[in-house]
Amino acid sequence: MNTQCWIGMPVEQLPTPALVVDIEKLDRNLATMADYLARVKTNIRPHAKTHKTPAIGHRQMRAGAVGLCCATVGEAEVMAYSGIPEVMIANEVVDPLSVRRAVNLARQARVLMIVDDPQNVRDIGATARQYGATVDVLVDLDVGLDRCGARSLEALVALAQEVERTKGLRLRGVFGYEGQVQFIADRQERTAKGQDSNARLVRAAKELSGLGMNIEIVSGAGTGTYDxxxxxxxxxxxQAGSYIFMDGTYQKLGLPFEQSLTVLATVVSRPSADLAVFDVGLKGISPERFNPSVQGCGAGAIEVKSLSEEHSVTRLSGAAAPKPGDKLHFVPSHCCTTVNLYDSMFAVRQGRVEAIWPVAARRA
Amino acid sequence: MNTQCWIGMPVEQLPTPALVVDIEKLDRNLATMADYLARVKTNIRPHAKTHKTPAIGHRQMRAGAVGLCCATVGEAEVMAYSGIPEVMIANEVVDPLSVRRAVNLARQARVLMIVDDPQNVRDIGATARQYGATVDVLVDLDVGLDRCGARSLEALVALAQEVERTKGLRLRGVFGYEGQVQFIADRQERTAKGQDSNARLVRAAKELSGLGMNIEIVSGAGTGTYDxxxxxxxxxxxQAGSYIFMDGTYQKLGLPFEQSLTVLATVVSRPSADLAVFDVGLKGISPERFNPSVQGCGAGAIEVKSLSEEHSVTRLSGAAAPKPGDKLHFVPSHCCTTVNLYDSMFAVRQGRVEAIWPVAARRA
Structure with a gap:
């Protein structure tokens, strides 16, 4: 369906479930982050996995980003071809086809790849030489997430040396994502653990620099640890991503960003006095971490009890009595996995659709 | 990306994560269901929400289905326009726009709608008269799921009477989905509770028939209660849907259907002796209910420990030692929410891609 016909319409008239972003809140989030980073003199390379939307990526570039992060080669292609000049693929790329795509993309835009395996370094280098490309590389250090990344400083040094001796590659820095720290509710504990991860990363960067290596970039952090x-x-x-939208999980941390992303849904059934069933389910909102919350139910409260594929069953309390046909906004617990369910999002200003932004990198 | 270039290739060469369906297993599942239903003389109207794929819907029609179920108006449009002659929208349709779409679709194909609210009946009828369409209607009875549907026989009778007196609508039967019974592991308990729900539905059907109403269709059941x-x-x-693919949840019930659906993934990191990280995460496989399992790891075992957006972190035991670049198949715990993440699926026969089927009703 050509959804552009909805431009100019009140948000409440949208067909549901609809992914909605409030442009003013989004822009305030961009400004809040930019102001903070200007003050502390740190760069941002926002994670595009959150939105997968070039229209938002360019808004982030205009707000001062040095480039974008991407989760996959496909995301990087979409962003680069939309005009983003520098993309970091913030995950290991190993499959030969994917390596070939990433290397060829490096002839179209500046591409930074991350590595944690010497054979992978040699493979990327061989591919780069085959196609006459130069690929920028960061070495990946595990800073406590226990996922990818070198597990020791020795392994990281060996990896960086492998990059340095591999023609076609250019060592640019170190990468370490403290994912395990993002959602720690206690601010003091989050700060202490975040600093510990940061210290491991900076120590590694200094070690490599001390060996005469080129370490311009030291990259880490998500929305929960940005400051x-x-x-x-x-x-x-x-590398923060979620700050532009926020979600139920990050909201609990008391960060200075606003909830700009919601999913609009319609009441389709009121089978009993205390139940309302909405037309959004697992295929329209991610219940990752916990169930979504429902906004704007007046004097009463609406609590999501369960989600099935196309339904939210909610329990009503107080004066909440939505009728079949009423539309309300749901806030997801995780913005990234919710956006991934949609091909486009409705960008709304003061209650009216101003733009419909393609989530062009979904499934890329 | 035009994915058709992959036709004829060995499955192991596909870019990952890839949604893969084994055609021979799919066809055996269709035959198993068709043989059973021919024996007991019951019809099937398979649920297309599972696959959202016209190529599979037509395979189900050729295997004897009387039509398809759809979860949304959009799914019904996609299936009808692909040539499926009769579609049931197995959820309440309330939003005026959606009602208008469903009613107009009824001029393109036979459309069955379900209702649980008298005002909704009047609205659908008014829309049908406005467009000169006739819509077939089933009244929805809650048979224990506690989601949509009339909560009492009295309410159901009143609803059916409303349908009968509404011009533009034609009462065709009763609908009741015993979703609460599908996953009960104990066969005896599942049978008892399923029979209880079925009895409530059949009793309601008889009551309406006894009042002289036209009750041709009495529709219920999922894969866990098909027999x-x-x-x-x-x-x-x-209305069973999952039987064509199966998944981790239904596999536990010991049903006579084969696991035809998997997600192929690549090892992207082996950061330590007991860990392997694959390039499939929450955006490529649904962890609804429980984490996916990994097939074909030889003498060892690979257990999915955690999923993030683009990663599965797995723990290795025994002789399992996949190298970076190795590809293995993951089995999702829920097929429907996994398929919903993809725009197409690779249909494979004996290890080679035979077709690439668009998941044309995704987001429809």
């Missing part, structure tokens, strides 16, 4: 890493000496840039 | 409802006297058709 821990942002002012940690030696971290040069942060 | 309970299938042989329950008075149930005329079943």
């Amino acid at each position: 821990i890493a942002g002012e940690f000496p030696g971290i040069t840039e942060i | 309970i409802a299938g042989e329950f006297p008075g149930i005329t058709e079943i």
Whole structure:
């Protein structure tokens, strides 16, 4: 369906479920982050996995980003071809086809790849030489997430040396994502653990620099740690993504960003006095971490009890009595996995659709 | 990306994560269901929400289905326009725009709608008269799921009477989905509870018939109850969907269907002796209910420990030692929410891609 016909319409008239972003809140989030980072003199390379939307990526570039992060080669292609000049693929790329795509993309835009395996370094280098490309590389250090990344400083040094001796590659820095710290509710504990991860990353960067290596970029942090890493000496840039939308999980941390992303849904059944069933389910909102919350139910409260594929069953309390046909906004617990369910999002200003932005990198 | 270039290639060469369906297993599942239903003389109207794929819907029609079920108006449009002659929208449709779409679709194909609210009946009828369409309607009875549907026989009778007196609508039967019974592990308990739901539905159907109403269709059941409802006297058709693919949840019930759906993923990191990280995460496989399992790891075992957006972190045991670049198949715990993440699926026969089927009703 050509959804552009909805431009100019009141948000409440949209067909549901609809992914909605409030442009003014989004822009305030961009400004809040930019102001903070200007003050602490740290760069941002926002994670595009959150939105997968070039229209938002360019808004982030205009707000001062040094480039974008991407989760996959496909995301990087979409962003680069939309005009983003520098993309970091913030995950290991190993499959030969994917390596070939990433290397060829490096002839279209500046591409930074991350590595944690010497054979992978040699493979990327061989591919780069085959196609006459030069690929920028960061070495990936595990800073406590226990996912990818070198597990020791020795392994990281060996990896960086492998990059340095591999023609076609250019060592640019170190990468370490403290994912395990993002959602720690206690601010003091989050700060202490974030600083510990940052310290491991900066120590590694200094070790490599001390060996005469080129370490311009020291990259870490998400939305939950942006202002821990942002002012940690030696971290040069942060990779936060969710700050533009926020979600139920990050909201609990009391960060200075606004909830700009919601899913609009319609009441389709009121089978009993205390139940309302909405037309959004697992295929329209991610219940990752916990169930979504419902906004704007007046004097009463509406609590999501369960989600099935196309339904939210909610329990009503107080004066809440939505009728079949009423539309309300749901806030997801995780913005990234919710956006991934849609091909486009409705960008709304003061209750009216101003633009419909393609989520062009979904499934890319 | 035009994915058709992959036709004829070995499955292991596909870019990952890839949604893969084994055609031979799919066809055996279709045959198993068709053979059973021919024996008990019950119809099937398979649920297209599972696959959202016209190529599979037509395979189900060729295997004897009387039509398809759809979860949304958009799914019904996609299926009808692909040539499926009769579609049931197995959820309440309330929003005026959606009602208008469903009613207009009824001029393009036979459309069955379900209702649980008298005002909604009047609205659909008014819309049908406005467009000169006739819409077939089933009244929805809650048979224990506690989601949509009339909560009492009295309410159901009143609803059916409303349908009968509304011009533009034609009462065709009763609908009741015993979703609460599908995953009960104990066969005896599942049978008892399934029969209880079926009995409530058939009793309601008889009540309406006794009042002189036209009740041709008595529709219920999912994959977990197909052979309970299938042989329950008075149930005329079943709505099972997952039987064509199966998944981790249904596999535990010991049903006679094969696991035809997997997600192929690549090892992207082996950061330590006991860990392997694959390039499939929450954006490529649904962890609804429980984490996916990993097939074909030889003498060892690979257990999915955690999923993030683009990663599965797995723990290795025994002789399992996949290298970076190795590809293995993951089995999702829920097929429907996994398929919904993809725009197309690779249909494979004996290890080679035979077709690439668009998941044309995704987001429809």
